[in-house]
Amino acid sequence: MKRRAFVALSTATLAAPAHAQGYPERPVTMVVPAPPGGGTDLVARLYSDLLSQELGQQVLVDNKGGGNGNVGTAIVARAKPDGYTILMQYSAYHSANPALIKDLNWKPDDFVGVAMGAVAPHVIVIAKKVPADDLKSFIAYAKANKGKLNYASVGQGSVPHLGGVLLNKAAGLDLTHVPYKGAGPATQDLVAGQVELMVVTPPSVAGHIRSGSVKALALASTERHPAFAEIPTTAEAGLPGFTLDGWFAMFAPAGTPEHVVTKLNEVMRKIAKMDVTKQRANQLGTVLKDWSPAEMDKFAKSEVAAWGQVIRDNNITMSE
Numbered sequence: 001m002k003r004r005a006f007v008a009l010s011t012a013t014l015a016a017p018a019h020a021q022g023y024p025e026r027p028v029t030m031v032v033p034a035p036p037g038g039g040t041d042l043v044a045r046l047y048s049d050l051l052s053q054e055l056g057q058q059v060l061v062d063n064k065g066g067g068n069g070n071v072g073t074a075i076v077a078r079a080k081p082d083g084y085t086i087l088m089q090y091s092a093y094h095s096a097n098p099a100l101i102k103d104l105n106w107k108p109d110d111f112v113g114v115a116m117g118a119v120a121p122h123v124i125v126i127a128k129k130v131p132a133d134d135l136k137s138f139i140a141y142a143k144a145n146k147g148k149l150n151y152a153s154v155g156q157g158s159v160p161h162l163g164g165v166l167l168n169k170a171a172g173l174d175l176t177h178v179p180y181k182g183a184g185p186a187t188q189d190l191v192a193g194q195v196e197l198m199v200v201t202p203p204s205v206a207g208h209i210r211s212g213s214v215k216a217l218a219l220a221s222t223e224r225h226p227a228f229a230e231i232p233t234t235a236e237a238g239l240p241g242f243t244l245d246g247w248f249a250m251f252a253p254a255g256t257p258e259h260v261v262t263k264l265n266e267v268m269r270k271i272a273k274m275d276v277t278k279q280r281a282n283q284l285g286t287v288l289k290d291w292s293p294a295e296m297d298k299f300a301k302s303e304v305a306a307w308g309q310v311i312r313d314n315n316i317t318m319s320e
Helices: 002-021 039-055 067-077 091-095 135-144 159-171 183-192 202-211 258-272 275-283 293-313
Strands: 028-032 059-063 085-090 111-121 123-127 150-153 176-179 197-200 214-219 245-253
Touching: 028 039, 028 067, 039 059, 039 085, 039 111, 039 202, 039 245, 039 258, 039 275, 067 085, 067 091, 067 245, 085 091, 085 111, 091 159, 091 245, 091 293, 111 202, 111 258, 111 293, 123 183, 123 202, 135 214, 150 159, 150 183, 159 176, 159 197, 159 293, 183 197, 183 202, 197 202, 202 214, 245 258, 245 293, 258 275, 258 293
Parallel strands: 028 059, 028 085, 150 176, 150 197
Antiparallel strands: 085 245, 111 245, 123 197, 123 214
């Protein structure tokens, strides 16, 4: 009897370190529901390497673009809620798609908010070939060429799509929407002059703004961003009231254990406080937020309600 008790005790003692180690015990996949090169991908990679270091397991970025973000989003919605498949989500995919798309193969309640990755005010950028250097002169040029100019978006129902619709209405323009499968290809065509304008988050175009290959007309925010201090706000540029934020946040499947969500949140917030992260986020033109899972969840729910209202009030459809 004593020997059996000793063996049982020894086995428990040997198992204790592995149990105490807890989550994660193997690599974690961070799904990005967009192609490489866009804002969502850049924010995911802003965190992924440091997440790997802090968690002690590799965090693999897996780009699953397509379906206006719904391919990758649905993968995570259906994943086992154990913290090994997580989502770096783009605001419009989470907030606008439920109001825009009938028979969506996921719903916001399929997820629990983990942490905010970054918030980015949108910037109005135009192709270098466009003969305008500020927002007022572009509006005048667009009105003089009614029906001839296009604006790019990163997909139907994206914030750049909705932003273009709202810009048309706010400025009395008639820009034609050209959707792309992600910010990467949309930006390429903007740089090449195939489209004239895009309303997009700074990470996708920051390098092009600095190199002069596109022209930034205004930041759709109430205040300037320190990384782009030379870019006026929309109010300063002559279009008051036109503000537009995008965000990139980490979600996990609903039902993920609370201790896993807490662990991921704590590590994300730790990384966001690191100088290297703050510097890189600033270069991308984004703002970091120190939010708990409850704060992230509350914000996400409010965004779903707010964007649903905007879409209904403006009669925005996927075909517009």
